[in-house]
Amino acid sequence: MDKLLIRGGRPLRGEIRISGAKNAALPELCAALLTPETMTLRNIPRLQDVATMLKLIRNMGATAEFSPDGTVVIESRELHFPEAPYEMVKTMRAAVLALGPLLARFGEATVSLPGGCAIGARPVDQHIKGLEKMGAEIVIEHGYMIAKLPKGWTRLKGANIRTDMITVTGTENFMMAAALAEGETVLENAAMEPEITDLGEMLNAMGAKVTGHGTSEIRIQGVEKLHGATHKVVSDRIECGTFLCAVAATGGDVLLKDGRAEHLEAVIDLLKAAGAEVQAVEGGIRVRSEGRLEAQSFKTTEYPGFPTDMQAQFMALNCIAEGDSKITETIFENRFMHVSELMRMGARIDVDGKVAITHGVERLSGAIVMATDLRASASLVIAGLVADGETMVDRIYHLDRGYEQMEAKLRELGADIERVK
Numbered sequence: 001m002d003k004l005l006i007r008g009g010r011p012l013r014g015e016i017r018i019s020g021a022k023n024a025a026l027p028e029l030c031a032a033l034l035t036p037e038t039m040t041l042r043n044i045p046r047l048q049d050v051a052t053m054l055k056l057i058r059n060m061g062a063t064a065e066f067s068p069d070g071t072v073v074i075e076s077r078e079l080h081f082p083e084a085p086y087e088m089v090k091t092m093r094a095a096v097l098a099l100g101p102l103l104a105r106f107g108e109a110t111v112s113l114p115g116g117c118a119i120g121a122r123p124v125d126q127h128i129k130g131l132e133k134m135g136a137e138i139v140i141e142h143g144y145m146i147a148k149l150p151k152g153w154t155r156l157k158g159a160n161i162r163t164d165m166i167t168v169t170g171t172e173n174f175m176m177a178a179a180l181a182e183g184e185t186v187l188e189n190a191a192m193e194p195e196i197t198d199l200g201e202m203l204n205a206m207g208a209k210v211t212g213h214g215t216s217e218i219r220i221q222g223v224e225k226l227h228g229a230t231h232k233v234v235s236d237r238i239e240c241g242t243f244l245c246a247v248a249a250t251g252g253d254v255l256l257k258d259g260r261a262e263h264l265e266a267v268i269d270l271l272k273a274a275g276a277e278v279q280a281v282e283g284g285i286r287v288r289s290e291g292r293l294e295a296q297s298f299k300t301t302e303y304p305g306f307p308t309d310m311q312a313q314f315m316a317l318n319c320i321a322e323g324d325s326k327i328t329e330t331i332f333e334n335r336f337m338h339v340s341e342l343m344r345m346g347a348r349i350d351v352d353g354k355v356a357i358t359h360g361v362e363r364l365s366g367a368i369v370m371a372t373d374l375r376a377s378a379s380l381v382i383a384g385l386v387a388d389g390e391t392m393v394d395r396i397y398h399l400d401r402g403y404e405q406m407e408a409k410l411r412e413l414g415a416d417i418e419r420v421k
């Protein structure tokens with residue numbers, strides 16, 4: 001199993017390019033199934049989750065060519081197997097995003113229930129309820145959601161859907177299903193993440209009629225057919241935020257090309273309050289930092305609030321900053337798995353339910369630590385970059401799910417980091 005060996009203590013300098021967003025690429029690969037015509041997606045990141053999604057859609061009968069320049073060309077004229085089997089869903093929850101498009105275009109879908117994961121229970125009840133409001137008949141059998149249209153129906157019907165909480169992939173499933181439904185769908189309490197806006201733009205490029213994406217009320221006027229199109233995946237704000245935290249923690253001066261400051265306001269405001277210099281520049285974001293930063297308290301909330309996917313990385317920064325911080329996780333009930341590993345490196349953290357209090361220490365010391373989920377892994381890498389001596393991060397298959405060439409990018413910036421078997 002691959003591990004990362006990091007010798008800490010080097011500032012980061014230079015420039016790297018931020019990749020396309022995992023959380024936009026995954027729904028958009030599924031959205032390509034909404035048309036029999038050729039779809040071209042550019043700026044697709046080379047990640048384990050993308051490889052799993054491509055395997056999934058090829059398994060259904062679609063063709064998908066991934067070129068070295070990050071372009072994926074997909075054709076799904078017919079699908080002989082509109083299913084997302086457990087084997088694939090268990091390693092990538094986002095496979096649930098196949099449900100909406102398959103049902104909308106083929107009138108049937110069989111998708112494994114994802115089950116819980118390290119960060120929480122993560123049920124998909126809202127996805128099911130919303131699609132049922134559009135007329136879908138969904139039964140749970142043998143761990144699978146088996147969905148079909150009622151007898152005599154050829155399309156889903158538009159509906160008013162108000163979810164009990166804001167759900168990102170739920171909103172995406174409804175947008176894709178509604179694009180081919182009969183009549184209008186109104187999504188209230190919709191997620192507003194930049195990945196939702198990007199999906200809306202892609203659907204519109206395919207001939208869909210989506211308005212309000214990026215606000216809490218999205219309207220989709222269903223059309224009979226969608227056509228082929230080309231779309232460029234938005235840049236990954238979480239990868240960008242992770243590098244911002246890494247530079248703020250180690251000190252240095254880095255240009256993050258293609259980083260979108262307007263998608264990271266909550267994170268950037270907090271980094272500035274901590275004492276880092278962060279500037280939107282033409283074509284990216286420049287971050288500079290020196291000396292010890294001041295710890296910052298924050299609470300994770302839906303976009304445009306502080307993202308839960310950045311909580312672990314900012315916590316690593318707070319651990320070596322001056323003073324205490326209070327971190328409240330409101331999205332997932334079990335997203336502090338990195339705490340005990342950070343403590344093994346000398347961090348001082350108290351956890352009580354959904355609140356973690358960090359007490360800044362002057363230095364961390366390298367240790368063997370274990371990654372438990374994607375962003376927890378990123379926080380351990382940041383801790384390793386500032387720690388004295390060697391840090392070995394084990395189980396980095398989590399990291400490979402969502403970061404493209406993280407160690408190569410860090411090495412380019414001067415970090416002493418290598419992948420070992």
Ligand SMILES: CC(=O)N[C@H]1[C@@H](OP(=O)(O)OP(=O)(O)OC[C@H]2O[C@@H](n3ccc(=O)[nH]c3=O)[C@H](O)[C@@H]2O)O[C@H](CO)[C@@H](O)[C@@H]1O
Pocket residue numbers: 022023026094120121122123124125126127128165166167168169170308309331332333
């Ligand atoms: C592929 C992708 O885009 N993943 C992101 C997406 O995950 P994902 O879309 O799975 O997360 P949601 O926005 O759906 O989850 C928000 C909260 O709602 C709950 N919930 C959600 C759906 C449902 O049917 N029932 C229910 O109870 C979840 O357990 C969680 O507590 O948004 C999360 C929150 O920003 C991010 O951390 C993930 O990186």
Ligand SMILES: C=C(OP(=O)(O)O)C(=O)O
Pocket residue numbers: 023093094309374375402
């Ligand atoms: C939790 C995440 O992803 P997923 O929803 O794919 O598990 C993440 O990207 O931090």
